[in-house]
Amino acid sequence: MFHALYTAASGMTAQQLNLDNIANNLANSSTSGFQSRRVQFTDLLYQNTIMPGAAATQQTTVASGLQIGLGARPGNTEIVQTQGDLSSTGNPLDLAIQGNGFFQILLPNGQLGYTRSGSFQPDSQGNLVTANGDALQPALNIPASATNITIGSDGTVSATLPGQTQAQQIGVIQLARFQNPGGLNSVGNNIYLPTTASGEATVGTPGSSDGLGTIQQGMLEQSNVNVVDEFVNMILAQRSYESNSRVIKAADEMLQQLNQLAQ
Numbered sequence: 001m002f003h004a005l006y007t008a009a010s011g012m013t014a015q016q017l018n019l020d021n022i023a024n025n026l027a028n029s030s031t032s033g034f035q036s037r038r039v040q041f042t043d044l045l046y047q048n049t050i051m052p053g054a055a056a057t058q059q060t061t062v063a064s065g066l067q068i069g070l071g072a073r074p075g076n077t078e079i080v081q082t083q084g085d086l087s088s089t090g091n092p093l094d095l096a097i098q099g100n101g102f103f104q105i106l107l108p109n110g111q112l113g114y115t116r117s118g119s120f121q122p123d124s125q126g127n128l129v130t131a132n133g134d135a136l137q138p139a140l141n142i143p144a145s146a147t148n149i150t151i152g153s154d155g156t157v158s159a160t161l162p163g164q165t166q167a168q169q170i171g172v173i174q175l176a177r178f179q180n181p182g183g184l185n186s187v188g189n190n191i192y193l194p195t196t197a198s199g200e201a202t203v204g205t206p207g208s209s210d211g212l213g214t215i216q217q218g219m220l221e222q223s224n225v226n227v228v229d230e231f232v233n234m235i236l237a238q239r240s241y242e243s244n245s246r247v248i249k250a251a252d253e254m255l256q257q258l259n260q261l262a263q
Helices: 002-027 227-262
Strands: 037-043 046-050 066-069 072-079 086-088 095-098 102-106 112-115 135-137 147-151 156-160 168-172 175-177 185-188 191-193 202-204 214-217 219-221
Touching (some): 002 037, 002 072
Antiparallel strands (some): 086 219, 095 214, 102 112, 102 175, 112 191, 147 156, 175 202
16 A cells, blocks of 8 residues: 555656656747657566466466556657648748758857757858857858858758859758667757767768758748647646546545554
8 A cells, every 4th residue: 555655656756747848848839940859658666476477386377477566757758750840931041951850050169069940140250150159060151242042952052142143152051860869969959969879970961862851941940849739748647647646645545544443
């Protein structure tokens, strides 16, 4: 009976974290390039009163045994890798990735970060940067006098310069991909960092045969959060929390009756 108290408490704690994750998904439902996370649960240790397969007699064995579980815990939060909707912005420096891949961003500490958010703008020197001022890599400089900036699906950046009638290539945007993007480390500001689980980044040309997506100019990828699904998950988490709290109440009442018998 004491196990019931702790087992139910572990379920309540797990659902609290589940609700925290749901809240974060809903809070970022309008965040460009945000990829939602889903909590995966695992069961805890089991108390083995009778091991499955133990000898019942000299000729027979126990078919299923007697095992009592001791609760649940959050195992991991998995990044949902589905594509978010693409919305047109009309800004030629807004970029969206159709398919797999990440933009490479140079962080202030010199480390490369990776993002699906393609909201870029030129800084005072004309370098293409994020809203936080982190430069796109490989570096791309937009001349102040450049007009009719065109970014192809393969990442080729062209612009018309003064005194010229034909557009000239001024740079190339490359994308990175990971063997296990679910193993990336989220550090905020739409930035992911590689880990041992994700593997090292493989950089290539957008739309190439190595599985990289294409670049869509003048568009942004919206969050892949499904608000309806998140509300359903929130209700399920709430009901599971309530169910575990009722188990605690039932175990408490049983303990109270035992105490009364002992008096």
